[in-house]
Amino acid sequence: MANNMTIHLKVWRQAGPNEPGRLVDYNVENVSADMSFLEMLDVLNEQLIKAGGDPVEYDNDCREGICGMCGCVVNGMAYGPQQRTATCQLHMRVFRDGDTLTVEPWRSSAFPVVKDLVVDRSAFDRIMQAGGYVSINTGNAADANSLPVDKDDAEMAFDYAACIGCGACVAACPNASASLFTAAKISHLALLPQGHPERKHRVVNMVDQMAAEGFGDCSNHGECEAVCPKGISISAIAMMRREYLKAVL
Numbered sequence: 001m002a003n004n005m006t007i008h009l010k011v012w013r014q015a016g017p018n019e020p021g022r023l024v025d026y027n028v029e030n031v032s033a034d035m036s037f038l039e040m041l042d043v044l045n046e047q048l049i050k051a052g053g054d055p056v057e058y059d060n061d062c063r064e065g066i067c068g069m070c071g072c073v074v075n076g077m078a079y080g081p082q083q084r085t086a087t088c089q090l091h092m093r094v095f096r097d098g099d100t101l102t103v104e105p106w107r108s109s110a111f112p113v114v115k116d117l118v119v120d121r122s123a124f125d126r127i128m129q130a131g132g133y134v135s136i137n138t139g140n141a142a143d144a145n146s147l148p149v150d151k152d153d154a155e156m157a158f159d160y161a162a163c164i165g166c167g168a169c170v171a172a173c174p175n176a177s178a179s180l181f182t183a184a185k186i187s188h189l190a191l192l193p194q195g196h197p198e199r200k201h202r203v204v205n206m207v208d209q210m211a212a213e214g215f216g217d218c219s220n221h222g223e224c225e226a227v228c229p230k231g232i233s234i235s236a237i238a239m240m241r242r243e244y245l246k247a248v249l
């Protein structure tokens with residue numbers, strides 16, 4: 001592995017939501033193996049700006065794997081070749097000198113492209129607005145042990161709460177389903193006592209909103225779990241289905 005590499009990029013360029021897009025070739029030289037993927041894109045953008053061109057638009061914020069903003073597809077895989085790793089934490093050392101990388105936005109009609117690699121993920125916000133919260137005033141943080149929660153339930157709720165709302169699950173799913181995201185939110189709240197009073201309305205409203213946004217249904221491909229940077233288990237979807245059935249029967 002060379003320390004400073006030349007990387008050939010094919011980057012999706014699209015000027016706006018209703019403009020046609022295409023892959024454009026770029027070469028980025030002197031890429032350090034220690035750079036993150038986003039830092040490599042920064043080098044490309046400096047190159048483009050110096051040449052008087054239009055920099056590649058991409059989303060990012062935390063650059064530490066917690067905000068869920070930096071989604072893009074690298075060589076056909078959501079977030080690229082390293083499992084459980086958002087693009088901001090993907091390091092160039094996983095690639096080789098001379099590699100060609102194709103970089104594209106999340107592909108889903110429910111996530112329209114805003115520009116280049118940036119997509120509009122407000123469909124997720126509307127799913128959350130449909131019930132992904134507890135609407136009662138829970139007051140200050142309760143004293144430890146004043147509200148007993150079974151240890152297994154607490155751990156499972158914590159695992160589901162790790163979802164960062166990034167949308168990789170949608171991008172990887174052949175049905176463009178948002179089931180893993182929606183199920184993580186529903187299951188997290190259904191497992192905790194604070195989430196019980198509204199659990200029936202919540203699951204019906206959130207699942208209905210998911211469908212209204214144009215996301216497909218789950219048919220158990222499991223691609224979502226494979227690309228999820230937080231390792232959310234597909235068991236959340238089974239729980240969402242049980243919750244939905246209990247709510248409507």
Ligand code: SF4
Nearest residue numbers: 163164166167169228
């Ligand atoms: S379930 Fe995973 S892949 Fe889907 S939005 Fe949440 S963190 Fe991202």
Ligand code: FES
Nearest residue numbers: 063067068070088
């Ligand atoms: S920039 Fe926040 S998860 Fe990557």
